[in-house]
Amino acid sequence: MTVSLPRRFPGFFRDRRSRELAIVFLFLAALVVSQGARLIWVSWLERNWxxxxxxxxxxxxxxxxxxxxxxxxxxxxxxxxxxxxxxxxxxxxxxxxxxxxxxxxxxxxxxxxxxxxxxxxxxxxxxxxxxxxxxxxxxxxxxxxxxxxxxxxxxxxxxxxxxxxxxxxxxxxxxxxxxxxxxxxxxxxxxxxxxxxxxxxxxxxxxxxxxxxxxxxxxxxxxxxxxxxxxxxxxxxxxxxxxxxxxxxARSAVIEQIQTGFTSADSVLLLCLFLAAVTVPARWLLRERRSMRGALGLVAVLWSIRYLLLWLELPGRLFAQGIFDPALYASEFGGGLARSIGDCFLSAAAFALSMGILSSVDALRPSPRQTKPGITGLLVRLAGAAVITFFLFWILRGLGAVVRSALYDSTLSFGDPGIVIPPFPMALMLLTLGVLTGCMGVFGVWITRHLYAFLGRRRAAVAVVSVMYAAAAVLFGIVQDEPLMSTPFRLIAGGAWVTAALWHPKGKARGGFPQLRSTAGAVTGVAAGLSLLLLVPLLQRNIEEHARSRVEAFAVEFLRPVDGWLKFIVDDGLRQLQEAADTPEGEKNEAAARNDLALSAWARSAACREGYSTLFALLDTTGRERGRFAIGSQASLVTQFADGLPLDSTGRVRVKNIGDGISAVRVYGSTAQLHPAAGQPAGYARVVIAAGEQQLFRGDNPEVLRKNADEPLESFYRPITLSEYRDGLLLRTSNTQIPYTHLLSDDIRTILNRPESPTVWSTEIIGDATFESYSMRRGADSHDVIVMSMEQQPLLLRMVGLVKIPLVYILLAVLAGLCYVIVLWVQGKRYAFTFRDRLLASMLLTAFVPLCALLLYGQYAVRHRVMESLSHRLEDETASIAQEIAGIGEYADASTDLTLRPDRVELIASNVGTDFNVYSGNDLRISSRPELYTTGLLDSRLNGRAYAAVVLEGRRFHLESEHVGLYQYEVGYRAVLDAAGGVIGIVGVPTIFRQDEVDRELSERNAVLFGVYAVVLLSIVVVTMVLANRIAAPVHQLTALTRDVARGTLDIASRLPRAEGEIGELVQAFETMARDLRRSRDELVEAERELAWREMARQVAHEIKNPLTPMKLSVQHLRQTFRDHAPDFDAILDQVTRTVIEQIDTLSRIASEFSSFARMPRRRLEPCDVDGIVREAVMLFRQDKGIQFHLESDAELPAVQADRDELRRAFINIIRNGVQAMGGEGSMEIAIRRSPGGVAIAIADQGTGIPDEIRPRLFQPNFSTKTDGMGLGLAIVKKTLDDLGATIEIDSVPDHGTTVRIDMPAGKQGLQE
Amino acid sequence: MAGSLVFGGPAIVQLTAQAPFPKEDPRAVVFADVEKGVMTGTVAQFSRHLASQVYMQLREGESGTYSANQAYYVLQIFFRAHKSLGAKLSSFGGSETNPYATGRATFVANGIRQETQMYVSLSRHGDRWMITHLSVY
Missing domain, CATH: 3.30.450.20 (PAS domain)
Known part of the structure; x- marks a missing residue:
């Protein structure tokens, strides 16, 4: 007899191991080929460059x-x-x-x-x-x-x-x-x-x-x-x-490009090679994952893959932008594990998987101690619990550091209420934080359960752990310099762990951590709940703190040395002019070309980026200006300053302070010689910039005129306003809510006077608004105090800003569900929608559709209202301007050429409070912002639709949406009429400089709208889930009970769900049916028992009669022989006695078997290793050389509680039947697997099979298809297994073989005494 | 919006650079580290001097306010794309609380030589001088 693993894949590539090896070598070969290709390519490039x-x-x-x-x-x-x-x-x-x-x-x-x-x-x-x-x-x-x-x-x-x-x-x-x-x-x-x-x-x-x-x-x-x-x-x-x-x-650039491409390809190949190489050990580790060795091995493989990705700079090398751009987020944690949003997410996923793997280890499941400890043991346990508590809260602090990093090391605006549906990078970051906080939550519950088990008695353990957690929460707040989270938050976290650790999934043994396999949904739900509970307050706290840090950063920028910075700007401008003069356009002498050059140099300069009022000029060798470009509110000032600058080629920057007080302006200018290049005429470059005190020496050009201008620090979703005080009196402020008589509080002045406290935070209530203010002295000896303030957000806006977090969770759940359905579809399976699913979907659909319709209408109404308000405003403004122009009286009729002096234009713009343009025909004649057209930002021709509406259709006012690039803005148009009603021009008022205010108003209103609807949506989801569960619960319970009834469990009265209405009637009908079934079953069992006994009695009588007949005949023959005095009487006596003894033995055997069947032996129950027992049974048949036994079993099978000998006899019986069915030739496959709740054994032979008509009677006593025996074997087997709570099924195909399947529960489950 | 120029107030003054800080001066150490770091394209040379919030403007690159960690990686990517041929901080100035230095740096990107200007500004954080503004234009 041989026992071996079956060969499943005859042939080289049918062997899985061989396939895996082949893949490894394939990637290795690809790597080698790549290196070779790189060398060959570069070499070829060098030769054929x-x-x-x-x-x-x-x-x-x-x-x-x-x-x-x-x-x-x-x-x-x-x-x-x-x-x-x-x-x-x-x-x-x-x-x-x-x-x-x-x-x-x-x-x-x-x-x-x-x-x-x-x-x-x-x-x-x-x-x-x-x-x-x-x-x-x-x-x-x-x-x-x-x-x-x-x-x-x-x-x-x-x-x-x-x-x-x-x-x-x-x-x-x-x-x-x-x-x-x-x-x-x-x-x-x-x-x-x-x-x-x-x-x-x-x-x-x-x-x-x-x-x-x-x-x-x-x-x-x-x-x-x-x-x-x-x-x-x-x-x-x-x-x-x-x-x-x-x-x-350039050769170097091309080679570098090729090298970079090959390096990226090599990185991917190396990763694939590594993944292929670890597949074999990983598969073994996966099988062993419930052991500590296997789990730790899996975790090691997981993190080696993660660090390999880090070392190879993947996937960031392939996707440099987006979620792998450190400009969005980067942290130094773990040597680069979180150097971008994408990397952080991968690390969080690896961490979560590691936790999942470790949680399934059998040895790490908490189990209550059986022995009662003494005093010393108790103290030791308490000390151990204290250490574990400290460890847990220290890790919690680490979580706080991670959330803080997500705010401080990123440029994402988590708290912006205008963002309800977050963009992908923000959503991924929120998801990463969610995963980490969920892991923290689950880890805390796991630790807490272990503490409960460690400390022994349940109620006392809960009390002790609660006290320890509370103490740790308070102590961490006292001891830490930077606790990163508040004490109430730590207390809430501890309370959540204590509470969640008390939960047990129904039907599981107490003290056991729920297995993910069986209660994945419940664990996920708990994890998501704990995640939200931890994440939302942490995030909110850090959002507030980060807003403050932004103010402090703005303060640093504000205090930046002005002279040095503006000199840098001027020097950069001169360099840009030099570069522009070196281009082919620089050779041209036409004024227009030189003007273009100046404009081009400005557009590339830091002065453009920073938005300063600027003049760029090109001079010839005599100092005569040949081209210039000027822009900004101080354009006339810089022009006058430039005209007065000497032709100084030293490059020194000159500074002039003009005016004082609020209107003081500083002008910086310099002239540098243009270094002549081949064919270039020599000359000079001149740059002048101006910065006003009122604008705090920063550029005041609108952002639309700045190149690549990033969002200024003071214009994020909580705008920062600036105020300056001297000796406590308000000098100036950009905060329109502060009255001009406002005084700086004495407390702040006192604090700032101390050398050790140059800055201070305070909260001010001004009117109806509350401001957080950051005050600082301008200089060590200065009497001037700068105050930067940001208004506190209303509670509604703060809540709206946080709605995005649960939305991300819901989105993830929906995506996960879709992926699950797709996976099932690929596998050819269908997701079976339960009654609860259908109910939930119907209720959600009923609520969602009108909600979405209302939302769309609300969005439309908001936009309509905002646009209407804007339209009214533009109507008024255009009317005022048209009136001013017409009222000047210089334009008698429509034939007059429309012109206005620049100062008039400024005056009208100032009076009305907006910029404007005036067109004559379709040409632009007047603009309060000529730089918009000089810089080519806007087209100087009148919009055709506006012309058609105002001139052709005669409309009084027309609103037009225009755009430059992707930027959309509104323009109001109105005709300027003379006294006779003739059109002398068309006024246009663009919102290009105010469009961001309009957009922000729109986005804020939409944000509130979306936020409210999102809250309603979330509430609907929660309520419908609860309702659907409650309605469907009785149906699910009835379904489970129906399965129990099908299995034969009819004692269900105590487990019937309580329900009313139609479900209640169904439950009552079900109960009646079960009762009737039980009665019928009992009657049937009784009848069968009686029938079985009758049959047995008949069979016993028949079997007993069989040996009695030859006994009688033999004795009769003996008597006759004795009477006849037969000469061979001795021989006959010997034969007869032998026959009688044989028949007596037969009778005895019949009696024993009958006794064995009827007797209820005293069992000795003990944990049994099924694999060992089966192997022992198989060994008994080793003398059958013609039978090949193939036995497979899972590692670490659970023990079953049984009588070892009885169980072995049962297996011997089954195996013997199979051997006999094969007639001593063939192979028998025995598989022993771990099953949910126990062990599954399958014994398959290649015998003659069992006809269908016989199968129902196989387990009946005294039924046999063999010529000898009582036919009690399988009946005994059935009884044995029934008593152990096991089940047995027989599948058979005539002429092909029979498979006996046995399911045995592990441990003491299902035992019957 | 000023109407006419008022030539009142102080006369035109000229800005001249001040002498470099003494070598042992902590500010000089920071500037020297920045110069060396830009010259060799090694962020680690001066990353420890980056303040918790750094305002950065990089030629053909990122511009904005970043944390020290972000600034490290952003600069690392910048130096990878722009190979440094040399850097020198030549002018120094500023106040007692906010010194600055300017200079020039030369890079090669995609085979094209670029001459840029550098601006570095420091401010005091506790007892250390930290970089709060870095421009490479």
Whole structure:
């Protein structure tokens, strides 16, 4: 006989181990190939660099030329399509005179294609327009009206614009022309957090990985040095329109790029290799996970993978932005485990998995001590419990540090009430914190349970642990310098652990930690609840503290040395001018070109980024100004200062203080010589900036005019206002709620006078608002005190700000559910929706649909209300401005050319309190913010739809939504009328500088709306879950009871659920059915027992009769022989006695078997190792050489409580039946597995099988298919197993074999005495 | 919005740089560490001097207020993309409580040489001088 594991995968690759080995070698080979490929590639590159460089440059050049061509073709298509529009054709043919329809069609085309569109009539007069304007296209329009298509690229101060002119034909005749305009290139990138503008060169540079320059000037030659390659650009009519220059790739840059790519690939391969290599031990460890060795091994594998990812810088190396960008979040914890949001999440997931693995270890399950300790033992236990308590609260403090880091080491605004549905990085960070706090919660419960078990008696243990936790909570607050959380919070956490540790899942043994497998939902629910309980107050506390730290950071920035910083700004400006002068544009002498240069230099400078009033100027060698750009509220001041600066080429910065008191301004200026490069004329660069005392020497340009301006410190969701006091009196303030007579409190002045306390926090109530104020002296000896204040958020807004946390949890639960359903679908299974699920879904749907509808309506109503309010405001403002302009009286009628002096413009803007523009026809004539148009931020042509509405339709007021890049703002338009009612101009008031206020108001209102609805939604979810559970609970209980009844358990009266109504009637009917079934079963059992006894008696009588007959015959024969005096009487006597003795033995055997069946032996119950007993039974059949036994068993099977000999006899019986069924030849498979609650044994033979009609009688006493025996074997087996609470089933296929399945409960479960 | 220029008040003054701090001065130590760190592209050279909140502006890179931990990693990424060819802090100034230094640095990024200016400002935190403003433009 042999006992071996079955061979499942004959053949090399059918062996799992071989497959795994092959995969490892595959990755190893890939790694080696990658290294080789890298060397070969780099080497090839070095050898063929020139050819490769030329090929790439040519290819890049071809791409650039093609892209430009595509742009032209697209513009041409738009022009042709517009020309075929019915409204356009009708107007141009003179059939219709409806310019409004014409404007509508043109506007639609411009919006759909994001370009400018213009329609010209046969007289080359502009009939309708939409989108951006540009240089004059008269010549091109004429060409178009002559029937030819043409294109051109023209430069404006800020951009190069492509326009395509296309004739409009109708019935073979030309009736007009259409021109489309599109920005090709920006001469400087003015992109910030509001507006993104990228030209074709930037897009191509990103795509090709090299520098690209377009030059559309008339004599453009492109870059001449050997590092660039140049190609001409042709228009639609094959006319040269410009050149494109591509920088040849630098060898070092290309090699570095290749190296980086290979390094990333190698990192991924190394990771895959490692994962493949650990698969084998990991699988073994997974099987052993319930042992300490296996669990620790799994944890070690998990963290080695995590640290390998860290070492390889994955996945951050592949995804440098987004959640792996340290600008969003980075902490030094663990040497980089939390160096980004993504890394932090991976570490948290590894931590949670580790906890899950350790929690399933059998040895780590708490079990109450059986022995009562003495005094010494008790003291030792108390000391041990105290140490564990300290350890637990120390880890809790660590959690506080993690949450604090999430605020202080990140740029995420967790507390912003305007963010209800968080963006992905914030949601992931919240999820990470949720996982960690959930783990902390579960860990605390686990520790607490162990403490309960450790300390022995339950009630006393709970009391002792509660006292210890309370003491630790208080002590940590006293001892720690920076406790990171409040004492009440620690007390609540301790209380939650004490309470949760008392919970036991139904049906489980007391003191046992619930297994995740069986109560995953309950554990997840508890973890989520504890997570919320810990996270929300921690986060709120840190949000408040972080807001304060932001104020302190602003204070540091405010105290930054002004002179040094502004000198730096000036020096940077001079450097930008030098760089601009070194470009090909720097060679041009035209004033417009020099102005453009100055503008371009400004746009790239720190002065632009910081938003200072600035002048950039280029001077010739005699000091005469050849080009300039000025911007800002102090533009006139810097200009006058610049005019007075000497031609000093030393680069020293001069400073002048102008004015004093509140209006004091400091002006910084410097002139530097431009270092002549080859072919460059020498000259000077001059930069002047101004910073006002009132603006605290910071830039005061609006953010839309700043390049890449990040959000200023003082404008986050809790705006910081500044006030300055001198000797306690208020000098100035940006806080409109502070009255000008407000005094600095004496307490603050006293504290600040102490040298050891240069700063102090305080709370002030001013009017209806409460402010948190940070006060500091301007200098050590200064009498001036700077106070930075932020208003406390109302409770509602704070709650709204925190709603995002449970929303993230719900979102995660929904995603997890979806993933589960998808996994089931992939496996070919279907999720079985229970009654409770259907009930919950119906109730939620009934509530959600109207809630969503209300939410959408509410959002619409909020937006409508805000826009209405804005519209009213703009109406009033435009009316005031129009009145002021008309009232000046200088414009008698509509024929007067509309102009205003700059000081008048400023005065009107100041009086009305807003910026404005005035248009004459479609041209901009007046603006209080000329830099908006000089910098190219806005188009100077009147919006076509506005023209149509105000001039053509005669509307008094028109509100138009306009946009620059992705930034949308509103503009109000109104006609300026003369005394006769003629239109002399159109006033436009843009909200571009106030749009962020409008957006913030909108977002705050929406936030409150969403927040309230989110709270309602959460409440609905909770209430419906509770209700659904309560309604469905009786149904679920009845379902469980039905299964019990099917298994034969009919004593269910005490477990029936209490219910009313239809469910109550169902319960009563079920109870009646169970009672009837029990009665019927009892009667059946009785009848069967009687039948069985009768059958047995009949069989016994039959069996007894069998030997009696030959006994009688033998005795009769003996008597006759004696009477006959037979000569062989001795032999006959011997034979007869032998026969009689044999038959007596048979009778005795029959009696023994009967006695064995009927007798209830005295069992000796003990924990039995099923695997060992089965092996012993198998060994008894070792003499059967023709039988192959294959035995498989799980490691660490639970012990079963049984009589060892009795159980062995049962197995022997079953095995013998199988051996006999196989006729002594074949194989028997025995599998012993761990099952839920016990052990499952399967014994399968390859015998003749059992016919279906016989199977129901197998366990009947005295039933046998064999010629010998009493037929009691299986009946005894059944009885034995029944007494042990086990079940036995027999599956059989005739001529194929039989499988006997036995399920035995572990421990003392199911025992019957 | 000023209307006309008032040439009252102090006369035009010229800003000149002050002498570097003595080598043993703690401020000089911080500036020297920054200079060396930028020169070698090693953040660790001066990361211990980063204040809890640092205002940073980096050329073609991030701009904003970051914690010391964030600043470390942001600078690390910046130096990886911009190979330093040299750095020198040459001008010093500021007040007793807020000294600063400016200078130049040269980098190579994507094969293109870039000349930048540096600005470093310190403030006192307890008994240590910490970097509160760092610009590489």
């Amino acid at each position: 020139e050819t490769m460089q030329n090929d790439k440059s040519e290819a890049d050049l071809a791409v650039a030329v093609q892209e430009f061509g595509n742009m032209q073709r697209s513009a041409r298509r738009v022009a042709v399509d517009v020309g075929q529009q019915p409204a356009v054709l009708e107007f141009l043919k003179g059939v219709g005179n409806d310019r409004r329809a014409l404007f509508a069609a043109v506007s639609r085309a411009a919006d759909d294609n994001e370009c400018g569109v213009e329609v010209y009539d046969l007289q080359a007069e502009l009939a309708a327009w939409a989108g951006p304007s540009g240089p004059s296209v008269r010549r091109e329009v004429r060409i178009g009206l002559d029937g030819q298509m043409t294109s051109m690229v023209a430069r404006t101060p800020v951009a190069s614009q492509l326009f395509v002119a296309s004739p409009v034909r109708s019935d073979g005749k030309i009736v007009g022309a259409v021109v489309t305009r599109q920005t090709v290139e920006l001469h400087y990138p003015l992109s910030n957090r509001f507006i993104t503008r990228v030209g074709l060169a930037d897009r191509l540079a990103e795509r090709l990985g090299t520098l690209v320059e377009f030059d559309f000037s008339t004599d453009a030659q492109g870059r001449k040095d050997g590092r660039w390659i140049v190609a001409p650009l042709k228009g639609i009519d094959d006319r040269r329109v410009g050149v494109v220059s591509i920088m040849r790739p």
